[in-house]
Amino acid sequence: xxxxxxxxxxxxxxxxxxxxxxxxxxxxxxxxxxxxxxxxxxxxxxxxxxxxxxxxxxxxxxxxxxxxxxxxxxxxxxxxxxxxxxxxxxxxxxxxxxxxxxxxxxxxxx
Amino acid sequence: xxxxxxxxxxxxxxxxxxxxxxxxxxxxxxxxxxxxxxxxxxxxxxxxxxxxxxxxxxxxxxxxxxxxxxxxxxxxxxxxxxxxxxxxxxxxxxxxxxxxxxxxxxxxxxxxxxxxxxxxxxxxxxxxxxxxxxxxxxxxxxxxxxxxxxxxxxxxxxxxxxxxxxxxxxxxxxxxxxxxxxxxxxxxxxxxxxxxxxxxxxxxxxxxxxxxxxxxxxxxxxxxxxxxxxxxxxxxxxxxxxxxxxxxxxxxxxxxxxxxxxxxxxxxxxxxxxxxxxxxxxxxxxxxxxxxxxxxxxxxxxxxxxxxxxxxxxxxxxxxxxxxxxxxxxxxxxxxxxxxxxxxxxxxxxxxxxxxxxxxxxxxxxxxxxxxxxxxxxxxxxxxxxxxxxxxxx
Numbered sequence: 489x490x491x492x493x494x495x496x497x498x499x500x501x502x503x504x505x506x507x508x509x510x511x512x513x514x515x516x517x518x519x520x521x522x523x524x525x526x527x528x529x530x531x532x533x534x535x536x537x538x539x540x541x542x543x544x545x546x547x548x549x550x551x552x553x554x555x556x557x558x559x560x561x562x563x564x565x566x567x568x569x570x571x572x573x574x575x576x577x578x579x580x581x582x583x584x585x586x587x588x589x590x591x592x593x594x595x596x597x598x
Numbered sequence: 599x600x601x602x603x604x605x606x607x608x609x610x611x612x613x614x615x616x617x618x619x620x621x622x623x624x625x626x627x628x629x630x631x632x633x634x635x636x637x638x639x640x641x642x643x644x645x646x647x648x649x650x651x652x653x654x655x656x657x658x659x660x661x662x663x664x665x666x667x668x669x670x671x672x673x674x675x676x677x678x679x680x681x682x683x684x685x686x687x688x689x690x691x692x693x694x695x696x697x698x699x700x701x702x703x704x705x706x707x708x709x710x711x712x713x714x715x716x717x718x719x720x721x722x723x724x725x726x727x728x729x730x731x732x733x734x735x736x737x738x739x740x741x742x743x744x745x746x747x748x749x750x751x752x753x754x755x756x757x758x759x760x761x762x763x764x765x766x767x768x769x770x771x772x773x774x775x776x777x778x779x780x781x782x783x784x785x786x787x788x789x790x791x792x793x794x795x796x797x798x799x800x801x802x803x804x805x806x807x808x809x810x811x812x813x814x815x816x817x818x819x820x821x822x823x824x825x826x827x828x829x830x831x832x833x834x835x836x837x838x839x840x841x842x843x844x845x846x847x848x849x850x851x852x853x854x855x856x857x858x859x860x861x862x863x864x865x866x867x868x869x870x871x872x873x874x875x876x877x878x879x880x881x882x883x884x885x886x887x888x889x890x891x892x893x894x895x896x897x898x899x900x901x902x903x904x905x906x907x908x909x910x911x912x913x914x915x916x917x918x919x920x921x922x923x924x925x926x927x928x929x930x931x932x933x934x935x936x937x938x939x940x941x942x943x944x945x946x947x948x949x950x951x952x953x954x955x956x957x958x959x960x961x962x963x964x965x966x967x968x969x970x971x972x973x974x975x976x977x978x979x980x981x982x983x984x985x986x987x988x989x990x991x992x
Contacts, residue, residue: 513924517983518928518932518984520931
């Protein structure tokens with residue numbers, strides 16, 4: 489688990505960007521609007537919109553492959569809409585590496 | 599956005615005392631400092647004198663606190679887990695042949711994992727008895743006993759449900775039937791009176807860093823009959839150094855290597871605080887806090903409390919529509935309320951109460967205030983009221 493302080497607060501736009509890559513849950517009625525992001529086999533993120541700290545947990549199984557995933561998300565978020573497709577491409581490449589590691593059984597594939 | 603580092607918010611409402619109590623009484627911190635200000639009085643390991651013989655003084659404090667002796671039969675370890683490992687593996691080694699063991703669904707992994715490891719090795723056959731109405735009673739234990747049963751290990755107080763087992767009739771029955779009983783008192787020691795002169799346990803395990811107010815790295819067990827447990831750890835004792843076989847004398851029989859002097863000093867001071875405050879007064883305050891907190895939460899829509907009459911200051915609950923880890927995160931980061939979430943190292947309890955998903959646990963100490971309980975309950979109420987989560991699928 490790592491905690492990051494970002495140089496600007498998390499925005500609703502970032503949550504929308506995250507929604508392209510995994511499950512985003514949010515509790516917007518709280519005094520600090522909470523969100524969590526879950527991407528199976530990759531990472532989970534917890535934090536509050538408007539806050540500049542986030543907790544990131546890397547999935548153990550492929551920790552070496554996904555160690556930079558959060559940083560890459562932040563990088564492509566800054567690219568705007570074109571960043572979504574580029575991020576999907578990076579993800580696809582990570583998936584392929586995971587599949588190679590998992591072997592031929594399709595049941596195990598992310 | 600770029601990553602950096604984070605500041606810790608304060609002040610905290612600390613409701614995680616069943617994991618480790620905080621804050622410690624001022625006298626505990628002062629005693630730790632005092633212990634380290636002078637050279638250690640390590641019996642057998644120094645030519646010096648003048649400092650306090652903390653291990654002996656702490657053993658005497660423990661013997662008086664638990665009404666048991668001789669004080670040499672109180673053994674220091676790192677924590678309850680360490681104690682349980684020493685006892686379980688020592689008993690199994692002493693038995694020399696496979697036997698039947700009974701434990702309960704209420705146990706912590708400090709019991710379950712050593713037992714399952716021994717079961718995998720073929721050293722024991724294991725039965726796990728269920729709890730009913732949050733406790734395990736003599737009837738459940740009796741049902742599991744067979745002619746090969748030699749050992750029963752059970753918790754005195756559940757770290758999830760806060761329920762306290764009536765161990766005296768169980769201990770009496772097992773003693774009469776020549777079955778060794780190890781009681782895990784990690785959650786009860788310091789919270790409720792434990793009179794070991796009245797309960798014929800085979801061994802009683804305690805930890806220092808919870809309700810006894812010591813610092814982490816302290817714990818131990820009381821063992822009336824040292825011969826019941828084989829030695830599984832050998833080393834320097836500061837005594838009879840010519841012998842290449844480990845000492846059979848108590849307490850050296852189960853203590854090898856230099857002791858955790860600051861930790862033992864803290865444990866002694868923690869017991870001193872409890873004695874001077876009065877265990878009755880501590881128990882009364884904890885009971886009041888627990889009842890108050892439960893009353894505050896009981897009728898909150900979406901909040902499920904798993905035991906609304908705990909004997910220990912432990913309240914476990916879930917909030918409908920919010921994963922327990924998320925709820926714990928929100929309480930900690932948005933309200934500075936520190937709880938513990940997940941399985942609390944007691945997976946079998948959770949299989950029964952919440953389908954193995956885990957829950958949120960709030961646990962109090964003598965230093966918790968009613969205002970803190972009220973503020974925590976308000977925070978939980980607010981979170982529960984916001985639980986109609988919006989999910990954005992990918």
